[in-house]
Amino acid sequence: MKKTLKLCLTGLCCVGFAAACSSSDTDGDSTSNTNPDVEVSKEGFPIVEEEITLSLMAPGTGLAEWKDMPTLQEYSEMTNISFEYTTPPMSDFATRLNLAFASGDVADIIYGAGTSNLTPGMEVDYGRQGILIPLEDLIAEYAPNIQRLLDENPDIARSITTVDGHIYSLPVINQHPNSSWAVPMWYNGEWLDALDAKVPTTTDELYDLLVRFRDEDPNGNGEADEIPLLDVQMNSTRLAFLGAFGMKAWGIEEVDGEVRYAPHTENYKEYLTYMNKLFEEGLLDPETFSQSDEQKKAKGQENRLGLFPDWFSFFTTGQSEDEAMNNPMFHALSSPITDEPLIPINPGITRGTFAITSNNEYPEASIRWVDYFYSDEGSEFLDHGPEGYLFERDEDGNKVKLDPPPQFDSAEDYRGTLTPAYGIPTPTLVKRVEGVEVSEFDQFLDAETEEKIGPYGEVPIPLLYLTNEEQEIVNTIEVDLKSYVEQLEARFITGVEPLSNWDKYVDTIESMNIEEYIEIYQVAYDRWASS
Known part of the structure; x- marks a missing residue:
């Protein structure tokens, strides 16, 4: 019998994710960070009262410097967490990451690497060595959006849990209608x-x-x-x-x-x-x-x-x-x-998109920082950036798409200058943005996918x-x-x-x-x- 593994993530219920990590200014509960001088809020923004700086290494697409991306700039203001970015070209990233691991001078956070650069074997090996820290306890206490996804779909949890019982990296979880594409x-x-x-x-x-x-x-x-x-x-x-x-x-x-x-x-x-x-x-x-x-x-x-x-x-x-x-x-x-x-077809999960290293003095703040992107609100923010670039709101509060500036060939090229969620696997919940009218082109893609891939797609092997x-x-x-x-x-x-x-x-x-x-x-x- 032909065993077709359809996207295991399609049925996830995502209602209420945004509430768990809303952009309100409520202080929420706080608990001491690994660094005793920093208090980390478990809810709302900012994540920390006094600004902290972390180092982050990720593959760059070359469309814009990460420090200049409006999405990251605004999120730094929301969270009180700023970054020193190291973003070598995608073609050089694997080599640069391996050199960083070998030297011990590895960034606090490894972001957007994906399985081809931060392989499952590397997760297990560097986790065993203590260079990558386990995330499951941090998730349970500081990442309600991620924890909800793991609870609602055990396939996600077992696909990112290594044989020693630890989670060393977070995935991109793709629930977009076209997520099955290779x-x-x-x-x-x-x-x-x-x-x-x-x-x-x-x-x-x-x-x-x-x-x-x-x-x-x-x-x-x-x-x-x-x-x-x-x-x-x-x-x-x-x-x-x-x-x-x-x-x-x-x-x-x-x-x-x-x-x-x-x-x-x-x-x-x-x-x-x-x-x-x-x-x-x-x-x-x-x-x-x-x-x-x-x-x-x-x-x-x-x-x-x-x-x-x-x-x-x-x-x-x-x-x-x-x-x-x-x-x-x-x-x-x-x-x-x-x-x-x-x-x-793809399984709807790509591992290796976010890892915290032992050099990181603020792991609790780091996991809180990334958890927002696994909410509906946060995933939309990461995907489309702040208001005023790719969309604006009309008088009824509905999102209206904006045309890209004339120097860009397409909205996608423009988007790649606004957010890091372009061309690399970023730690987030990928969904179609709600409240934005589905364009004719997207309707075309949906129909083509449903007819020509959906009934015939199979995942090669579980993660x-x-x-x-x-x-x-x-x-x-x-x-x-x-x-x-x-x-x-x-x-x-x-x-x-x-x-x-x-x-x-x-x-x-x-x-x-x-x-x-x-x-x-x-x-x-x-x-x-x-x-």
């Missing part, structure tokens, strides 16, 4: 109209459409310059195509309670065979494994792309939101080896933690395993490595202790399932 893919609507074509639902239909994109001049310029499908290193389209062949992850996944390593299956061979066919016939951009994201976008703005990945299609095409509503979303595909369309011993073994195996699979994917797809060498590929993977690797994750999954 990286969506979009069809060029003008091309579909020109060819009178429909969105494919099978791999064979997709192949036929890509051939038409290549051969029938859908951009109408009289040149054979169309690129039917492209990506950058397959990092965005990979999951959608894996799903078409019955897989949910480019690695460990769970199927009906059994854990397997997808790149070690016959399903994966079928995926490689299909993608190699697309590459050999000029349907997949020959520069897929060599180009940059900027090069990809340049091709989109030249109207040369038929099917492409991006968070919104206009990020690639340069179109307006109104024009982008003509670009349909990719539909989950079935294939000759799987009758039912399948597409991997798991390993013991230190398990993690050490996995780390030993994983480095060479991932590197080999990554290299061979590109070689198989481009034909540098013929698929006749599949058995040799499988033998090599098996020589890397893949059985032990799978067994460790099976034990971890069983531990999660019974917790």
